[in-house]
Amino acid sequence: MQQNEMRLEFDSRSCNEAFARVTVAAFMTQLNPTLEEVADVKTAVSEAVTNAIIHGYEGRVEKITISCQIEGEYLLVEVIDKGKGIADVKRAMEPLFTTKAECDRAGMGFAFMEAFMDTLDVQSAPDCGTTVRMSKRIARTETGSPQSRSFPAVQL
Amino acid sequence: MEHSFTITGTTLTVHLPSEIDHHxxxxxxxxxxxxxxxxxxxxxxxxxxxxxxxxSSGIGMILGRYKTMRFLGGTVMAVNVGERMQRVLTLAGVYKVIDIYEGAPEQSRLL
Incomplete structure (x- = not known):
């Protein structure tokens, strides 16, 4: 079984959002993902990192950690901040719920992570930071182009 | 790729950048x-x-401008929307409030 791990620590500056998602995308290439799968993971990572910057640290410059693991066909991604935490995780995960509507936040962050990854788990407590754990199965087929996997309906 | 703007009459075209995130x-x-x-x-x-x-920062950006236009009695459209971006916009329910075009609609329809 294929196994690999990486850990990334960076400042909670908004210019690092692109850096973070591109780094995770580069790490996952060894699973031979489709473009669609790479785009899904990039979007989910971007959401989690943006949440840490805006909500976790509220604009303060501190550290965000991303930990990635490859376990067989699975990519596991953790985005960790040590910021203010979430009092009501269930409520925060409701689509359209946002505490920062005035900043043009759509309240779709967790909904996007859920939609683009297979699993999503959020551990958080006030003043203890937030850990977002996500996973996605990057299935490899033995034959056929990777692209054909994304659109099974087309093959019929 | 940076963003840019074109203004024709009372229509503002926002040429979006290649990557739209919070930053x-x-x-x-x-x-x-x-x-x-x-x-x-x-x-x-x-x-x-x-x-x-x-x-989703891009969704917030579009919906925020939509609210302003609705207040002013104006409209918002999205044009040249590719497959991936359609999926993102659909997921967020944006198609319910703005018209989304795969290509660019004919000029006559914009007047």
Missing amino acids: SSRQLCQETDRLIQRRNIRRILFDFHDVSFMD
């Missing part, structure tokens, strides 16, 4: 809002031609 959308929002205020804009066309990445 890139902040300046875009500010500049768009300034043009809406100063130039009597009644229609915003978000041109997705160059967009290869957008997260």
Whole structure:
């Protein structure tokens, strides 16, 4: 079984959002993902990192950690901040719920992570930071182009 | 790829950058809002031609401008929206409030 791990620590500056998602995308290439799968993971990572910057640290410059693991066909991604935490995780995960509507936040962050990854788990407590754990199965087929996997309906 | 603007009459076309996230959308929002205020804009066309990445920050950016246009009695459209971006916009329910075009609609329909 294929196994690999990486850990990334960076400042909670908004210019690092692109850096973070591109780094995770580069790490996952060894699973031979489709473009669609790479785009899904990039979007989910971007959401989690943006949440840490805006909500976790509220604009303060501190550290965000991303930990990635490859376990067989699975990519596991953790985005960790040590910021203010979430009092009501269930409520925060409701689509359209946002505490920062005035900043043009759509309240779709967790909904996007859920939609683009297979699993999503959020551990958080006030003043203890937030850990977002996500996973996605990057299935490899033995034959056929990777692209054909994304659109099974087309093959019929 | 950076963003840019074109103004034709009361229509503001926003040529979106290749990547729309929280970082890139902040300046875009500010500049768009300034043009809406100063130039009597009644229609915003978000041109997705160059967009290869957008997260929910882009949704917030579009919905925020939609609210302003609705208040002013104007409209918002998205044009040149590729497959991936359609998926992102659909997921967020944006198609319920703005018209989304795969290509660019004929000029006559915009008048």
